[in-house]
Amino acid sequence: MFSKNLKYLREKNAMEQMELANLLGKKSSSSISEWESGKYTPKIGVLSEIANIFHVELDDLMNRDLSFKPTNILTIKPTKIIPVIGEIACGSPILADENIIDTVAFPVELLPSGDIFFLKASGDSMEPVINDGAYVMIRKQETIENGEIGAVLLNDDTEATLKKIRKMGNSILLEAINSDYEPILINEDYPARIIGKAVKVLNDL
Numbered sequence: 001m002f003s004k005n006l007k008y009l010r011e012k013n014a015m016e017q018m019e020l021a022n023l024l025g026k027k028s029s030s031s032i033s034e035w036e037s038g039k040y041t042p043k044i045g046v047l048s049e050i051a052n053i054f055h056v057e058l059d060d061l062m063n064r065d066l067s068f069k070p071t072n073i074l075t076i077k078p079t080k081i082i083p084v085i086g087e088i089a090c091g092s093p094i095l096a097d098e099n100i101i102d103t104v105a106f107p108v109e110l111l112p113s114g115d116i117f118f119l120k121a122s123g124d125s126m127e128p129v130i131n132d133g134a135y136v137m138i139r140k141q142e143t144i145e146n147g148e149i150g151a152v153l154l155n156d157d158t159e160a161t162l163k164k165i166r167k168m169g170n171s172i173l174l175e176a177i178n179s180d181y182e183p184i185l186i187n188e189d190y191p192a193r194i195i196g197k198a199v200k201v202l203n204d205l
Contacts, residue, residue, distance in 0.1 A: 001063055002047075003038040008067045009054040014078045022081045022103050023053055079105040084118040084135055085160065094153070094195055104135060112199050115140040119151050119160055125176040126162055134203040136162060138196035149198040162198060
């Protein structure tokens, strides 16, 4: 019954096998495919995670044909798996595998347009707006307006920082929100590049 229920719940909620695999911390969808085909059943801990994801009781997931009782199932809105970037590995592109420390399943209907990723904030320079450890949603773009918070790569693209952008002729001032921190002047002698605009902050995950 589990294999039938798993496929039913996943398809009912418009979730791809890879999306479910990511939610369960797996790097491929092969396990999901094998579970749905009835080849084998996951361990109890994974079964509990699946039940929680689809908001059903574990006993129902294993023993009841849920396809006959759709009114008892909460519909999950479609989500998209968004990568979370931590420290930047030297010489690697921003979204290289070695830079990705986590993923977030985010509702598709709440996503802004454009290419999106999350950046994990480090330090308290942007508090109280952005707390240390917060996940900040970044839309990839090379320019942003004065006063907006941007994601900027420093030190030969090995350090990502979040700062308010202030344009000053051919220079850019990176300003912290926390007054304990001095601004950083970006110019020909100390280059950097804007990689995106902060559009949303998840301070509590």
